[in-house]
Amino acid sequence: MARLDTSSTPENPFKANWSIRGIWLVVAIYLVYSFNAMGLSWARIEDGLGHANTLLGRMFPPNFSRWELLLGGLAESLEMAVIASFFGIVLSLFLGLFAARNMMPNWVSIPVRGFIALCRTFHPVIIAILFVKSVGFGPLAGILTLVVASIGFIAKLFAEAIEEISLKQVEAIRATGAGFASVILFSVMPQVFSRFIGFSTYQLDSNLRNSTMVGIVGAGGLGGTLFSAFQRFDYDFVAAILITIIALIMFGELLSNIVRRIFR
Incomplete structure (x- = not known):
């Protein structure tokens, strides 16, 4: 009865796909470029949250008089x-x-x-x-x-x-x-x-x-x-x-x- 050859390393089913990795790299680079081109920063987000807090404070309580x-x-x-x-x-x-x-x-x-x-x-x-x-x-x-x-x-x-x-x-x-x-x-x-x-x-x-x-x-x-x-x-x-x-x-x-x- 023939024996199974278990000495060889099993093939990895999740092979590295360099094309997909390249696409993800391009997407990441473009996202970084887009953030910089539009001037997006955490400081602007914090500033916007402060204005949003002021706006919400002026919105409540709602006025149904009209x-x-x-x-x-x-x-x-x-x-x-x-x-x-x-x-x-x-x-x-x-x-x-x-x-x-x-x-x-x-x-x-x-x-x-x-x-x-x-x-x-x-x-x-x-x-x-x-x-x-x-x-x-x-x-x-x-x-x-x-x-x-x-x-x-x-x-x-x-x-x-x-x-x-x-x-x-x-x-x-x-x-x-x-x-x-x-x-x-x-x-x-x-x-x-x-x-x-x-x-x-x-x-x-x-x-x-x-x-x-x-x-x-x-x-x-x-x-x-x-x-x-x-x-x-x-x-x-x-x-x-x-x-x-x-x-x-x-x-x-x-x-x-x-x-x-x-x-x-």
């Missing part, structure tokens, strides 16, 4: 989020279908996918600035901004969800002689409906957050009230606005959970 102004901005943000979510979700439903490569020819899906990619190219604040310059200050610019943001997110995910469906059900419905609309309603939508609801509720939650942010550049909502309070150094009112925004986001999270539970 609750009418607060509620007005809150209502406008909520209205913007709901309107933009409704139109964004409806448009995304059709755009996502047209962008699905397993349901549409390339001459349809490629341009639509390009439009969807364009919608998510820029940050909502940049889009809000463009709409403020186009349609003027106010909630209309905010609504258009949130509609574009909704299309960029939901339409992309909805198209990808349609591309992952089982085509057996599609072929079975087509074999009955059903038209295109019947194929979509009875073979495609049942497979992606629950995911579409999840995408939509998440986007509503995202629009609630963004509706308070785009107002900083004049697109309406609670963000405009927040920006004005910062300009007046009215930090106790700023704290009240921030607490209200937190409450709004918590309400959106609760609403999303209820909707998911209903359509589960």
Whole structure:
């Protein structure tokens, strides 16, 4: 019976990879360079912490005495989020279908996918600035901004969800002689409906957050009230606005959970 040769040293499974080490070295050097180029230092961090302590001291206790102004901005943000979510979700439903490569020819899906990619190219604040310059200050610019943001997110995910469906059900419905609309309603939508609801509720939650942010550049909502309070150094009112925004986001999270539970 042959004996196993145990005299040889076992091969190390964790060999040194000099390429990976070189990449990590380059990353470390670039981080050090970036810190020096931007003037970041521990002294600046300590100085910033001191200013933050002063700011927090001026923010508390929050001042809710101007609750009418607060509620007005809150209502406008909520209205913007709901309107933009409704139109964004409806448009995304059709755009996502047209962008699905397993349901549409390339001459349809490629341009639509390009439009969807364009919608998510820029940050909502940049889009809000463009709409403020186009349609003027106010909630209309905010609504258009949130509609574009909704299309960029939901339409992309909805198209990808349609591309992952089982085509057996599609072929079975087509074999009955059903038209295109019947194929979509009875073979495609049942497979992606629950995911579409999840995408939509998440986007509503995202629009609630963004509706308070785009107002900083004049697109309406609670963000405009927040920006004005910062300009007046009215930090106790700023704290009240921030607490209200937190409450709004918590309400959106609760609403999303209820909707998911209903359509589960």
